[in-house]
Amino acid sequence: MAPRGSSAQPPAFRTCHLPQIERIWPRRSKPPGDRLAERRDLDRAQDRAAAIADPVGFVDSPELLVIDEIQRAPELLLAIKAAVDEDPRPGRYLLTGSSRLFGMVAAPDALPGRMETVELWPLSQGELDGEPDGFVDALFALGPDLRHESDVTRADYAARIVRGGLPEATTRTDPRRRQRFLDAYVQALVDRDVRQLSDIQHKSELRKLVRLLAARSATIIAANSLESALGLSRPTIARYLQALEEIFLIKRIPGWSRNLGTRATAAPKLIFVDSGIAANETATDARALLRPGAPFGPLLESFVLSELSRQLTWSDQLADLSHYRDQSKYEVDAVLESRSGQVVGIEVKAATTVGPDDFRGLRRLADRLGDDFIAGLVLYTGTSTLPFGDELRALPVSALWQVPAPPAG
Structure with missing residues (x-):
């Protein structure tokens, strides 16, 4: 479920608060706007293990990278921050999760000024x-x-x-x-x-x-x-x-x-x-x-x-x-x-x-x-x-x- 009223110029990455576990796109597909996207799901053991073992390599993607359930590997936030600081092109990451980044006990950095937050409610x-x-x-x-x-x-x-x-x-x-x-x-x-x-x-x-x-x-x-x-x-x-x-x-x-x-x-x-x-x-x-x-x-x-x-x-x-x-x-x-x-x-x-x-x-x-x-x-x-x-x-x-x-x- 994509949010309505999204901005035309997104920030370097966007976080989405999901009140339910929700699949946005298949693992490799074209999201709205015909942009090719790579999707990784941190509820999957192999994806989570890769994220923890090599955070920098995990977030290195030439395409839009969608990371689902980001709260499962908060270690990725520092790697994303470094990647965004090096290449600040807008719309590089879409992060989704069932809890707020700002509230995560283990979150090493909340990335102020580098993200736009969209709350995705249950269906209206x-x-x-x-x-x-x-x-x-x-x-x-x-x-x-x-x-x-x-x-x-x-x-x-x-x-x-x-x-x-x-x-x-x-x-x-x-x-x-x-x-x-x-x-x-x-x-x-x-x-x-x-x-x-x-x-x-x-x-x-x-x-x-x-x-x-x-x-x-x-x-x-x-x-x-x-x-x-x-x-x-x-x-x-x-x-x-x-x-x-x-x-x-x-x-x-x-x-x-x-x-x-x-x-x-x-x-x-x-x-x-x-x-x-x-x-x-x-x-x-x-x-x-x-x-x-x-x-x-x-x-x-x-x-x-x-x-x-x-x-x-x-x-x-x-x-x-x-x-x-x-x-x-x-x-x-x-x-x-x-x-x-x-x-x-x-x-x-x-x-x-x-x-x-x-x-x-x-x-x-x-x-x-x-x-x-x-x-x-x-x-x-x-x-x-x-x-x-x-x-x-x-x-x-x-x-x-x-x-x-x-x-x-």
């Missing part, structure tokens, strides 16, 4: 359905004029949440097979990748932490709130949370404020990178998700935030994603702020109906931001676009992937 809903995925660009271009009608039902949304976007999981239509795959996937991340990032002394507690976090999706998480449940110290929990984020299992959405005359929380909100993993960790299937008392609301919010995060990696509109909550308990689930200071607020509701009270936090933002506030949306599981004021609209959640980006120019 648009990629799975062949839909346009242009919501972010359309939202900033059209604001409250954005319209969308939908025939997606609550049951459809529940099925999408449980399915997630990991390619291997989406091909498993049998729920038991998908459950076994997701269990094994998370366990492999904990057993292999976390060990490369942090000194893990309580592996069973780490696995328990993952389940606790899944049950608290789309909530503000602080390390001290987990101390009693896990019996671990606050610094240990903070370190484990950092490791889980480094391996792209979770993502923390920062708190947002802009001197609004009231104190806002800076604590981050936690989501899972893949909604299918979160649902599986809470032992929730699509049918159970629709029952009273099920965590449909938090999982739907986490699902929406992760879809927005995906689109922000390729949208033409550059924007930052955060959440808002102030001391007066006004909240907005997602705040998108462009580099020019324009703000869009988004609330997520699992209900098929929407009322004025659902816009409470959005109205607070609109009042305090003035002209910088261009739209406030409540994404809900109904079917129609509904007006609730000049800048406020209710839209079906499926607008996220079914709305096209506006024409260029």
